[in-house]
Amino acid sequence: MVDVAVELAGVFFKNPVLSAASELVFDGPSAKKMVKAGVGGIVTKTFTTSPEFRIRLRPYQFPLARFDSALKKSGSFHSLASPHVQKMNLVMGENIPEMAHICKDNKIPLIVSFYERPHDLTSWKRVAKGFERAGAEMLELNFSSPTMKGELEKSLGSSFKIIESIEKFSHIPFGIKISPMMEPLIDAVKGWKERGISFITAHNAPSGIYIDVEAEVPHGAPAIGGYLIGRPFLPISLARVVQILKTIEIPVVGVGGIFTGKDALQYLLCGSSLVQVATAAYIEGTGVFKKINQEIIFWMRRKRYSSISEFRGKVLQKIVPSAELKMKERFPYALPPESPYIPKIDHRRCIICQTCCRSCFYEVLHLKKGKIGVEKDRCWSCGLCVGICPEKAITLVDKKTGKIIWKGHGLALPFS
Ligand SMILES: Cc1cc2nc3c(=O)[nH]c(=O)nc-3n(C[C@H](O)[C@H](O)[C@H](O)COP(=O)(O)O)c2cc1C
Numbered sequence: 001m002v003d004v005a006v007e008l009a010g011v012f013f014k015n016p017v018l019s020a021a022s023e024l025v026f027d028g029p030s031a032k033k034m035v036k037a038g039v040g041g042i043v044t045k046t047f048t049t050s051p052e053f054r055i056r057l058r059p060y061q062f063p064l065a066r067f068d069s070a071l072k073k074s075g076s077f078h079s080l081a082s083p084h085v086q087k088m089n090l091v092m093g094e095n096i097p098e099m100a101h102i103c104k105d106n107k108i109p110l111i112v113s114f115y116e117r118p119h120d121l122t123s124w125k126r127v128a129k130g131f132e133r134a135g136a137e138m139l140e141l142n143f144s145s146p147t148m149k150g151e152l153e154k155s156l157g158s159s160f161k162i163i164e165s166i167e168k169f170s171h172i173p174f175g176i177k178i179s180p181m182m183e184p185l186i187d188a189v190k191g192w193k194e195r196g197i198s199f200i201t202a203h204n205a206p207s208g209i210y211i212d213v214e215a216e217v218p219h220g221a222p223a224i225g226g227y228l229i230g231r232p233f234l235p236i237s238l239a240r241v242v243q244i245l246k247t248i249e250i251p252v253v254g255v256g257g258i259f260t261g262k263d264a265l266q267y268l269l270c271g272s273s274l275v276q277v278a279t280a281a282y283i284e285g286t287g288v289f290k291k292i293n294q295e296i297i298f299w300m301r302r303k304r305y306s307s308i309s310e311f312r313g314k315v316l317q318k319i320v321p322s323a324e325l326k327m328k329e330r331f332p333y334a335l336p337p338e339s340p341y342i343p344k345i346d347h348r349r350c351i352i353c354q355t356c357c358r359s360c361f362y363e364v365l366h367l368k369k370g371k372i373g374v375e376k377d378r379c380w381s382c383g384l385c386v387g388i389c390p391e392k393a394i395t396l397v398d399k400k401t402g403k404i405i406w407k408g409h410g411l412a413l414p415f416s
Contacts (some may be wrong), residue, residue, distance in 0.1 A: 002300045003307045004293065006040070008251050008273045009173035009198035011137055013111050015040035016308060017264060017292050020255050020276035021113040021140065021177065024286075026084050028098030031110075035102060037286035038293060041109040043270070043276060044099065046083040046142045047091050048115055049123055053147065056085045062220030063283075064210055064228075075259065075283035076230035078210050080221055083145070084117070100135020112136040113177065115143070118151040118158045121165050128166045128174070131334060139174035141166070141197075142402060144204030149179045156188055160195055167196030167265075175199035175253070179234075180206055180240055183379045189248050199251040201276065203237045231281050233257035238266055243320055245271040257286065257293055261295020269295075271313035318411075337377035341396045341405045343385050345372050349393035356385040356394060381405075383412065 018041040019025055019034045025046040034042050048054060060080040065072035096112060103110040112131045113353065116123035128139055140358045143152060143159060152159055158174075166174055176192055178185075180203040188195025189200060208228030210219040229236070242251065244252055252395040254267030255276040264275045280288045289360050326332070331340050343356070349371055356365045357372065364379045365372055376399065386394045396405040396412070406412040 010094040013040040016274045018276045018366045022278040027095045031099040031102045035106045038290040043111045046113040046145050048083045049088045053083050054085045056062035074230040078225045079227045080225040096134035109137040113140040124162050125169045141176050143176045144179040163195040173198035193250050201253040231257045250398040269315040271316040339381040341381035342379045343394045344377045344397045348392045359388050
């Protein structure tokens with residue numbers, strides 16, 4: 001039996017895949033849709049009292065799929081989505097109680113996302129208490145909005161005050177959602193943890209802009225907007241999650257670029273407690289939540305895991321600072337022809353597509369008499385040809401012993 005349930009700060013989640021703060025959920029009907037989609041918990045769209053933050057430009061969603069297949073595949077889009085536009089009294093009086101009721105009936109936690117003006121502590125406290133009374137089980141303070149991010153860059157002081165005052169007033173767990181550009185990352189997370197947050201949600205997507213070269217104008221709207229990266233955001237967000245978890249013991253909710261079970265598993269293996277998904281649901285539909293969960297379950301069955309805690313963080317222990325690897329490097333200054341490893345071609349697998357020849361700027365690989373040949377003395381032992389070969393026909397081997405150094409997957413031998 002596989003059990004994918006997760007507990008975080010005393011709150012129980014049926015499975016680890018939540019809908020991330022976005023237009024996916026802002027009222028009762030949208031919460032119902034997410035329940036049907038099989039999410040383990042719901043994070044609402046960010047709400048706020050301040051009218052200046054609620055201004056919604058129209059149109060505001062500009063997918064990039066038309067431009068080329070790479071952008072289509074990566075699910076990238078440019079968005080000017082701002083916090084939810086409805087007034088707070090309506091949100092507090094109708095939307096939240098309705099969502100809370102639906103979530104309670106279906107045993108799914110409701111996490112409400114919000115932010116207020118950075119220095120208006122009274123609003124932060126009042127709104128946090130209001131959401132708690134209206135039925136929220138957890139709060140996600142959105143510190144990733146451009147206003148909050150700007151404030152945090154000036155000083156962490158106001159964020160500490162916000163947390164301290166909510167901690168005094170609130171009876172439900174609350175966490176912080178951060179931007180992937182948040183600096184100083186570790187000082188901030190340490191300070192927030194000391195002041196009482198229960199979790200960190202990492203991350204909101206970075207902002208960007210895309211130019212329609214044919215029309216010679218910005219795509220959709222002439223302004224920098226959010227969520228531009230899509231699936232390629234995963235390694236960037238995950239690296240920062242690793243940075244946090246390597247230095248601070250705090251539950252992290254991993255977000256960014258998750259489209260598949262394998263994507264979600266990367267965050268869990270690195271120690272995330274839960275994951276959240278937004279873009280994939282916009283691009284592939286809400287069926288993506290069940291698909292991700294199923295893929296996690298199939299993987300766990302295959303690996304004979306019966307609960308997430310059995311593998312959570314397993315990979316985190318294996319990740320070390322690159323400086324540590326450099327200290328142990330056996331061939332720090334080797335140049336060709338002294339570099340230690342060379343590619344070995346499996347001619348039974350090689351289809352002579354010459355991808356390796358085109359990619360090797362050291363000119364190690366050449367087509368010679370109908371076969372790919374290796375000029376050993378030019379090789380820098382970099383491994384690019386191994387990873388780039390579409391037929392898995394190249395391995396990196398020790399020049400002297402012939403021992404396999406890297407097969408194109410898993411850890412390379414010197415680092416394992
Ligand atoms: C259209 C859209 C609207 C979003 N709105 C919010 C929001 O209101 N508050 C928030 O904290 N994050 C918001 N996000 C960010 C997501 O919650 C998530 O952090 C980010 O998109 C990275 O995850 P993903 O790659 O799964 O999309 C939004 C994302 C998208 C795509």
